[in-house]
Amino acid sequence: MSRAASSCAAFGRGWRALACLPAFAALQVQAQSVDSAAAPSGGRSLVISPSISVGETLTNNNRLTAGGGRSEAITQITPSVHVSSTSGRIRGFLDYSLNGLFYARSSDSNEIQNVLNGSAQVEAIDNRAFVDLNASISQQLLSAYGTRTADSTSANSNRTEVRTYSVSPNVKGFLGNAASYEARVTYGATQSAADDLSDSSYWQALVRLEGDNSARLWNWSADASRNVVDYHGGLRSTDDRLRGLLYLTADPSLRFSLIWGREANNLLTGSRQSRSTPGWGVDWFPTTRTRLSAVREQRYFGKSHSLTFEHRMERSVWRYSDVRDVSSGLGQPTLGRIGTVFDLFFQQFASREPDPALRTQLVNDFLLNNGISPNASVFARTLASSVTLQRRRDLSFALLGVRDTLTFVGSQSEGRRLTDRLSDPNDDFANNNTVRQRGFGVQLAHRLTPLSTVNVMASIDRTDGTTVQSFTKLRSLGIAWTGQMNERTGVALGGRHVISDGSSDSYTETAVTATLSYRF
Numbered sequence: 001m002s003r004a005a006s007s008c009a010a011f012g013r014g015w016r017a018l019a020c021l022p023a024f025a026a027l028q029v030q031a032q033s034v035d036s037a038a039a040p041s042g043g044r045s046l047v048i049s050p051s052i053s054v055g056e057t058l059t060n061n062n063r064l065t066a067g068g069g070r071s072e073a074i075t076q077i078t079p080s081v082h083v084s085s086t087s088g089r090i091r092g093f094l095d096y097s098l099n100g101l102f103y104a105r106s107s108d109s110n111e112i113q114n115v116l117n118g119s120a121q122v123e124a125i126d127n128r129a130f131v132d133l134n135a136s137i138s139q140q141l142l143s144a145y146g147t148r149t150a151d152s153t154s155a156n157s158n159r160t161e162v163r164t165y166s167v168s169p170n171v172k173g174f175l176g177n178a179a180s181y182e183a184r185v186t187y188g189a190t191q192s193a194a195d196d197l198s199d200s201s202y203w204q205a206l207v208r209l210e211g212d213n214s215a216r217l218w219n220w221s222a223d224a225s226r227n228v229v230d231y232h233g234g235l236r237s238t239d240d241r242l243r244g245l246l247y248l249t250a251d252p253s254l255r256f257s258l259i260w261g262r263e264a265n266n267l268l269t270g271s272r273q274s275r276s277t278p279g280w281g282v283d284w285f286p287t288t289r290t291r292l293s294a295v296r297e298q299r300y301f302g303k304s305h306s307l308t309f310e311h312r313m314e315r316s317v318w319r320y321s322d323v324r325d326v327s328s329g330l331g332q333p334t335l336g337r338i339g340t341v342f343d344l345f346f347q348q349f350a351s352r353e354p355d356p357a358l359r360t361q362l363v364n365d366f367l368l369n370n371g372i373s374p375n376a377s378v379f380a381r382t383l384a385s386s387v388t389l390q391r392r393r394d395l396s397f398a399l400l401g402v403r404d405t406l407t408f409v410g411s412q413s414e415g416r417r418l419t420d421r422l423s424d425p426n427d428d429f430a431n432n433n434t435v436r437q438r439g440f441g442v443q444l445a446h447r448l449t450p451l452s453t454v455n456v457m458a459s460i461d462r463t464d465g466t467t468v469q470s471f472t473k474l475r476s477l478g479i480a481w482t483g484q485m486n487e488r489t490g491v492a493l494g495g496r497h498v499i500s501d502g503s504s505d506s507y508t509e510t511a512v513t514a515t516l517s518y519r520f
Contacts (some may be wrong), residue, residue: 045087047361052079053517057153061509062106064147064154064500069507073104074153076515082364085120086357092120092133093360101153109155113139114163124169132168134188137161142194144428144435144463145470147505150478150498154509160194175209182208198385199232219247235386235419239265243277257281263300267326267387267418275300288351289313301326301389301418310347315400317348324391326418327384341372341407344398370405370445371453371482371492388429390415403447410440434466452483472502480513490517 055076061069080097099113116137121130139152139159146158166188174180189201208223227239243261250256261277279297289312296305307322345363353359367373392413399406414436417429428435439461447453457478464471480494492515500507 045085047082047084047086049082049519050080051082051517051519052077053515054078055513055515057511057513059154059509059511061507062103062109062155064149064156064505064507064509066506069509070105072106075102075104076100076153077102084357084361086355086361089123090120091123091357092118094118094120099152103155106155113152114161115139116163128173129171130169132170132186133166134168135163135165137163140192144437145465145468145472145502145504147502147507148472148474148500150474150476150496150509160192162190162192164188164190177212179212180210182206200229202227202229204228217249219249221245221247229387231385237265237267237387238272239263239267241277245281253285255283257283257295259295259297261297265300268300270419273300312347312350316398317344318397319344319347320393320395322391322393324389327388327390327415341396341398341409342367344396344407348398348400369453370447371455371480372405372407372443372445384415384417384429386417386419386429388415389418405445406442407445408440408442412436412438428465428468430468432466433468435463436465437461437463449483452481455480455482470503472500472505475499488519490519491515492517 053076055078057074057076058071059074060071062072062074063070077100078097080095083094085091085093095115095117097115099115101109101111101113103109114137116135118133118135120133122133123130138161140162141148142158142160147156149156149159152159166186168184168186170182170184172180172182184204184206186204186206187202190199192198204225204227206223206225208221210221211219213219222244224242225240227241228237230236241261241263243259245260246258248256248258257280259277259279259281261279262274263277264272264274266272275298277297277299279295281295282293284292291308291310294305294307296303298304304325305322306325307320309318309320311318342363345366346359349359349362349366353362390413392411395408395410397408414434415429416432416434439459441457441459443455443457445453445455455478457476457480459476460474462471462473476496476498478494478496480492482490482492484490493513495512496510498507498509498511500509
């Protein structure tokens with residue numbers, strides 16, 4: 001690995017995503033030169049696509065205040081780069097944008113925003129040793145009850161830049177014909193530009209064995225792990241787990257599992273306690289287009305569960321999930337993923353393109369051509385300064401017509417802190433508060449011509465608590481037209497109306513936008 005790539009992987013407190021781009025691109029070029037013979041015919045194994053856009057937003061309430069607010073003209077200049085590798089030693093993607101926001105009447109609000117989403121796997125030894133790399137930079141809310149916005153251009157003191165990354169070397173192989181093995185060590189960190197109480201780092205060690213996967217009635221697996229999470233707010237937690245699973249394959253499409261486990265941690269009381277973690281699971285695959293998976297375990301915090309249902313038809317895809325488990329952050333991004341809408345179309349295009357790396361590019365092109373955001377979600381992400389217990393239910397679907405594409409994302413979540421052993425517990429979870437969020441977003445994209453699309457978007461979400469007498473409710477309606485002037489130049493015109501109600505801040509905003517983009 002080059003010196004630049006090594007320094008990028010370090011991700012120190014002064015880290016900036018722009019410095020990572022040359023290192024990542026250099027690694028990709030090295031991979032292409034070594035494995036150019038393995039590139040798929042009819043396509044390129046390495047794609048580097050720089051672009052730039054210039055946008056103008058006219059808003060009647062840039063400060064997001066009640067009673068009228070202040071009008072503003074905001075100029076946004078955004079150079080971007082997309083890097084993807086679909087073969088060779090390195091496979092993955094990286095999307096980075098540098099957003100420069102310039103305010104005509106409030107120059108003191110001018111700012112630079114980094115936006116990064118990247119995931120890559122480096123194959124160090126053929127089919128044996130790998131390094132998984134994930135990184136994200138996004139705008140997140142300091143408090144779920146503070147001022148919320150429909151986008152990141154409005155001035156908002158409740159918003160900050162959050163950087164998250166992980167590095168995970170791992171080895172995989174076989175123990176003769178008896179079992180397969182995986183050993184992995186992961187280190188990661190989350191850093192906020194505004195509130196270091198939510199900064200955290202973690203590392204995980206995992207060893208997993210699994211019996212021969214050839215067709216048989218019974219099979220088994222076993223894993224041992226250690227998870228250490230250290231918050232700058234004062235809490236350091238250690239969780240050790242040992243699990244064994246016995247599988248019964250009643251039918252090629254139906255598998256049952258029995259779980260025995262033991263878990264020891266200091267999360268609830270500060271002193272180390274050990275408990276057994278029995279459970280069960282079921283996986284059902286009636287067709288290649290339908291999957292149902294369910295797992296239930298008795299954990300130290302009570303009962304945990306995970307339920308996932310996915311069904312894909314010729315022109316639609318449906319997904320529902322219900323998960324109750326611990327999380328090291330409230331609403332922080334899941335590394336290595338692009339977004340809920342992207343996941344839907346990634347599943348929908350499975351039969352069209354089986355290769356995951358090539359399918360990623362296919363989905364990105366489809367969403368771009370239809371003016372659909374791959375990262376569409378219901379809730380703005382918020383920060384947490386301790387391990388939380390969460391239950392989250394998500395429903396999403398996409399309907400694909402000849403010229404119309406309808407996407408829907410709905411979610412409901414509850415989160416509370418597992419312990420109050422913090423040096424400064426004055427956050428959204430103080431006084432044993434449970435943060436509740438629920439809402440939905442829907443988008444209809446209609447292709448007017450082969451080169452132009454109109455989109456209508458609507459969303460509603462609400463956040464409140466069980467002991468904190470605060471709430472926020474955000475309603476947004478928008479419309480946008482996107483078109484191609486030529487192969488490289490695109491233009492977009494749009495408008496939005498936002499209504500925000502809350503126990504502390506309420507406002508309305510109307511804005512129109514225009515954007516000109518060019519892909520090199």
